[in-house]
Amino acid sequence: MDYxxxxxxxxxxxxxxLGCGGHSRLGMAGSASSAEASRIVAKxxxxxxxxxxTARSYGTEEAVSLGIRGHDRGKLFISTKSWTGTDLSNRNPDPLPVTDFVANLETSLRALGTDYVDLWHLHGVAPFQLEHVYNELLPEMHRQRDLGKIRFIGITEAFREDLRHEVLQQALxxxxxxxxxxxFNMINPGARRRLFPLAIEHDVGTLIMFAVRRALNSRENAAExxxxxxxxxxxxxxxVDPADPLGFLAAHPAIKSQVEAAYRFCRxxxxxxxxxxxTGKEAHLEENxxxxxxxxxxxxxxxRLARIFGQATSISGE
Structure with a gap:
């Protein structure tokens, strides 16, 4: 592993x-139990x-807790999240009360079996929620940090809706x-121009999501x-070849597959x-x-990817 x-x-x-959400949720989006999902964490x-x-809304915090048992907590970096709106879609215009926000953190800590998280995120923030974030939620995050319950403060964008990174361009x-x-991914590299320069300037750590979603996991989906x-x-x-627009990737002798190229592109x-x-499969995790x-x-x-997709910002890759 590189660090x-x-x-x-x-x-x-x-x-x-290890992303414990997404379509798989460590296999729990299907039939996997928390105990079964914990094997992905252990792997x-x-x-x-x-x-x-992980996140409150993923339902995988208990699986993380089970998977990390017996490991040195100080060597792990655990990230979780809370919505800022009052429903799980996070699109309700009603802001989440601070008391509920704190309750989410306490629930996460219990589920994770830890007395602190390294990183607590505001989850999928929409532009209209920023005022509530700045005025109400951030002061509480600072208080929780002072109490030792979180180490660092994070924010995640709602990429499916915020394809041009408006929230993070304001927040960073x-x-x-x-x-x-x-x-960020091969077919929407807009963060290269709009966001990463800001992250570098302000020394903000970045976590890349959507590296490989539906659009990049097969030839047919990529063509669509x-x-x-x-x-x-x-x-x-x-x-491009409309029938196989990314076929040139796997055709290169130094590239194993379209999916491998997508991860290397982001890394x-x-x-x-x-x-x-x-993922919900150990072999798949090892491959990724x-x-x-x-x-x-x-x-x-x-x-070549830059020539083809340098101006693409209209789809998430979902």
Whole structure:
């Protein structure tokens, strides 16, 4: 495993982070129990992963607790989150009361079986929620930090809706956040221009989500997604084979697959620190971690991707 400084937190964490949400939720989106899901956590630790990302809404905090038993808590970096609105969609205009916000943290601590979390995120913040965040929730986060219940303060964007990173572009320059979770991938690299320069300037640690979602997990899905970008005028059809627009990746002798290329693309982006990956299968996790640890993409491949997708910002890759 390789380790990286997570911005101004000064923490050294694994470049591969276990994402305990997403479509799989460690297998719990299907039929896996917390005990079964905990084996994915344990496997991640065996692979050298030290960064574990979960959330109240994922329902996987207990699985994390079970998976880390017997491990040195001080060597792990555990991240969890709370919504800022009053429902799980986080799109309710009613702001989450501070008392409920704190209750979410206490529930997370109990579920995780720990007396502190390394990173507490405001989860999927929308632009209209920023005023409540600044005026009500951040002061409480500072209080919880002073109490020793959290070490660092984070913010995650709602990437499916906020495709151009409006919230994080406003939040990062304030200096109020230690870490940000950013949507970034081969077919929406907009954070390269809009966000990573800010993260570098303000020494904010970054967690990369959406590195590989539905649009990049198969040839057919990639063709569908790129076709949409062509329709939107963000990709020049002359630059791709519409039937297999990313076929040139796996055709390269130094690249194993489209998915491997997608993880390598994110891993070596300047300003990116931890690349999150999630699954309910141990073998799949090991494969993804190996992809994240592979060398940078060949220069000619990176340049070709930039020519094709450099202006693409209209889909998340979901």
């Amino acid at each position: 990286v400084r997570l911005g101004r937190t000064e923490a050294m964490v694994s470049v591969a982070g 991640a630790l065996d692979l050298g992963v030290t960064f574990l990302d 320059p304030t200096g109020l956040f230690d870490v940000a979770m950013v949507g 997604a790129v076709g949409r970008l062509i329709e939107l005028g963000e990709v020049d059809p002359a630059l 070596y982006e300047p300003g990116a620190h931890v690349v999150l990956t999630g 971690v190996q992809s994240i640890l592979a060398p940078p993409l060949p220069a000619e491949t990176s340049e």
